[in-house]
Amino acid sequence: MTLTDKNHLIEIFTSLGRQLAEPDETLSAVIRNESFHNAWFTPENVKHSVRAIGHMLNTEDLQKWLSNYKTGASYPKRVGLILAGNIPMVGFHDILCVLATGNIALIKLSSQDSRLIRHVMQMLIEIEPELKNQIIFTDRLQDFDAIIATGSNNTSRYFDYYFGKVPNIIRKNRNSIGVLSGYETDAELNLLGHDIFDYYGLGCRNVSSLLVPEGYDFTKFFEAIESFHPIINHHKYHNNYDYNKAIYLVNKQHHLDNGFLLLKQDEKLASQLAVLFYQTYATLDEAVNKLNAHAEEIQCVVTQMQLDVKSQLVGFGQSQAPKLWDYADGVDTMQFLSNL
Template identity: 65%
Template sequence: MSNLTKSKLISVFSELGTQLQSPDEQLSAIINDEKQYNAWFTPESVSRAVIAIGHMLNVHDLENWLSNYNLNFSHVPKKIGLILAGNIPLVGFHDVLCVLITGNYALIKASSQDSRLIKYVLNMLVAIEPTFYDKYIIVERLEKFDAVIATGSNNTSRYFEYYFGKVPNIIRKNRSSVAVLTGNESTEQLFKLGHDIFDYFGLGCRNVSKLYVPKGYIFNFFFESIEAYQPIINHHKYNNNYDYNKSIYLVNSDKHFDNGFLMLKEDKKLASPLAVLYFEYYDNLHSIENSLETEKDNIQCIVTASPLSLKSQLVDFGMSQQPALWDYADGVDTMAFLSNL
């Protein structure tokens, strides 16, 4: 890695970004075939994820991002165990990027739901810069690691803490994302919010699973603005979730709103079932800020156009699934963690 400078790394990864934005024939074939291994990974979803990473790896953002860190390319590489999630395509790429760009060695435990894409993208990286050929390995079991970054659920995190608690670690649990509406949003803003709700079928921690709305909010305009997303109901797994949750609400006589492909239900919880969006009324923005502050350890990002005075990751409508390089999962700076080992 000693022959790679910061400027060379920026050149290499921005070239990878360029290639991901215009997939070649082989990558296009993988994008189209993923649905055979994971029914949620439709060509549209996989293509969206690949291109989003391509956009993320641009020269300007890479320069800004890396300017915050003192990269030491002469250090002895640490072996970093990575347990990647598989809920949306290439969701673990950013962790792999951080390990490689800090000159460390990645031991990658890919999810069975998403193992082919990450392998191919890393092959693309090696084709651009052969130095990376022996900087990572994809393993079935993590062994002989110096540190661990593991992404899972609240359940698996307990096992991760037990097994990996003796080494430096980042262990991620369940998080949800929310949107704060004022009632003054335009059709365009609410349409963009549809991306935050429906991209990747709502399976990501950056997908909005709950709305905070002012008291007396009427949902008609919201439903009209997201009508273009109606074809999502044609996906059999999404449709199964919709039918299942609808039947439960009907049997239990639970009050809810339903537009034929999304249900809205008033609930204090953050994480809603698939095809359901929870909502909660608020009195004023100050009260909602207090509520969000108490839930900050459970929230990944907040979609809003309101000037909230929160330190959490505030994002504009339509941008929750378009994170920048410095939008770290759970707000934990992965690069600082790796740089300080």
């Protein structure tokens, strides 16, 4: 049995999924210790991320995903991966894609998330020792055939300059947006709270802006998300909340405040931490046009409505639970790697 065999790959990744979904004591210790290195990586958030990846790596979804691609590579390519570190293990999917296509992952970790992925990769190697030849951690990328780099709009310009001559996927800033009809239930709005607050709002799949109908009353929204109030107890989040609140008060900028989230009308998609922007729409056609005009900046659209938009639609509470085929920026990573 070789690593080019799809069924064998599915067995390997499913086995890892089971271990991540129910962390043993060794992995649990790594999860607990992350907050000593990165204050945003609380045990609750790290465990949530690890388990989400574990549930993603199930046999049914792996079969569905891999059935669309050729696995293994006759002549493996060395693929440089520049990983982000905004939320725990955010770069795992890129590594998974490189391994599944039989290529070699040259992994440059973010300093914000440099321990957890190493540990999980060691778990994978213990399941299938042959994968050791496909996983290389490095502080400096060199001798690569392709690049997948995730960063900001600023760093993307440097990535373009340094890596533009090889096949590449270079990701920029993206944000997610929620669209409300005004008829959402309390339960739906509470689920939307997860899309806003999970990982403290630091992920590109976190909702940073809302589209609401003209005249929308935010009272029901604030009541529905009250259960997320404990987020204010995190000192770094609280500092951001206090800072942004002070700016709005000093500049006399109109905003709403429920004690742990600031809501401000603004056409920008990317809001500051502890702030949620919103825009209004008169008709659904207007809302769709706004979304499609900014499709290149949107990671996903969170709503209960079926809208004809270019971006990925997800239901309330689902933005941080992507499937294997929900590719960042809508770029098919597996297809890219298969064509190298």
